[in-house]
Amino acid sequence: MNRPHIQLLLALAIVLLMPLCMQSGSLATEVLIFSLAAMACNLLLGYTGLLSFGQGVFFGLGSYTIGVLLTRWQLPVPVALVSAVLMGAVGAAIVGWVAIRQRGTYFVMLTLAFSQMFYFIAYTATDITGGDNGLLDVPRPAIGVAGYTLWSLQTPWQFYSFVAVLFLVTFWFLRRACDSMFGRTLLAVRDNEERAAAVGYNLRLLKLQAFVISGAVTGLAGGLHAMMAGIAPLSNAEYHTSEVILLMTVIGGTGNLLASVLGAAFYLLLGDWLSTLWPRWLMLLGMVLIVVSLGMQRGLWGLGESILQRLRPGGRKPATDVDPVAEAPTVTRTQQGGQV
Template sequence: MTRHSHFLIALAIVLAMPLFMRSGSLASEVLIYALAAMGCNLLLGYTGLLSFGQGIFFGLGSYTIALLLTRWPLPMPLALLAAIAMGALGAAIIGSIAIRQRGTYFVMLTLAFAQMFYFIAYSLPGLTGGDNGLLDVPRPSLSVAGQTLWPLATPWQYYGFVAALFLVAFWLLRRVCDSIFGRTLLAVRDNEERAAAVGYNLRLLKLQAFVISGAVTGLAGALHAMMTGIAPLSNVEYHTSEMIIVMTVIGGTSNLLASLLGAAFYVLLGDWLSTLWPRWLLLLGVVLMVVSLGLQRGLWGLGENLWALVRHKKNKPDATAEPTESNPVERSGGLV
């Protein structure tokens, strides 16, 4: 499928969600976590880097916009840009150290950074609110020169704003992945030694992927804080990183549209299971085990397999069809 077809499918999903979902906040949550999953997919699916530091960038975006909208009031668009920049800066610092190692040691470094950042945030209540987080994060309307361009008072109005940002980010990331840079990341993922022998600067490529991933994840964290009205400490826990990774794997790696499917599956399934049983995470764990054992390519891979099966059945000749006059071989049962 082409880049344009992927974008049209994403646009169709975004437009269809208000028709099938009653909660605007839940719909916004799906797109926010889809943004975070796309940032993770750029690292895991395209670069082959399993990072447990995504929660750091998510939390940086949340804290940045919360501080800029409450303590140092800035216009909301500028606060969003600052959250994106802070996520990118945090990714640049962490990535420059983590990419010095590979494999298990790389994963351990990102996990160590996640734990360290959590305890730093916990130990600075004057800045981050500590265990309580930063409360009363406003959701100002998008305005220019005092004129309101886009009100964000209701959940569905905010969903429209999140949907617009999601589509812009999706289009930009698709261009990145389809560019020479994106193809080079795939080469690094598939065979680092050969990519290095060709002459590619592996550290620079990985660092650039880290920065882009951090920027997108920082945007997701900022939008989440505006949606909930709080920048909680839980946003920087390593459990947030685990959740983002699970969404990415469930949807399918090396495909940005699959990240949207994975986020929707995780968020909507979790919301439904929570109404059935207080310990719904046990049920979610069973579902995740089934996905891990039977769907190694994620939901996107399952959809591709089903589509290939349907096309195979459609193109398969019918053995019970009557022989036609134009084919004497069929009428005679074969060559004599």
């Protein structure tokens, strides 16, 4: 059994074990939702090398799209979710088209500027977003056909099962994308942009494609979060949301989609537990995150791999990653329509 199949089985095991290990269906659902957002961020950071603070834009777009379509237009849930995905993709296309024209610090500043601008728009467009109050009473209507209910979403665990199915489908899709030649080429761009450009790849197109996929998945996560909470709050559009998603990605480990699930679970479950110990639990959480950042540069996933490697009798060091540029197919300028 190859590695992608193993990771898909591990994702399925996580989905099946959480109801057995957790009492709160809402918290379990939140873990899966932010796992989606962290995986989407990992596609940019871990596979493309793009440090984006604009994920909150796509998350907020998904939340507001679901809120408007379910509260004011009473559209079916599948239609509303597809619309949230499309809105996230469109928002990512706009942000990405501008931001990828710069690199490094200027790229980060552009994504942060878009995040701040979107927050201001959401705050002032009260007729659409509800402003500071957000969109209240977002329903969770049952999924049905011709008046027959196929899937009720009323209880937390019923909604969890629905989110779990979407999570597994999305994980499979992202896993296929990362294992494809497209994903290998993104690794080439991440490791050495100049060399990848010299081979003949269209760097802007590749980065924009990664942005659109990431925005679509993040929009789905934002829409599911609004349905879970029953509200599309203004906080979903804050740059703080981008920071949280980025933290989850780094804590879990970049360059591995399943590690994003680990990072989201660690952040949310630790925060939930610390909040019962001390009213100023965010200070404790900050200290834990400092320790994780200083002691585990490869994240929790890398820590687990190191422990397993040490426990393995006669184990040798993991082989270094192959050169993704060398593995990627050679594309000449003639193949791209240019001249040699």
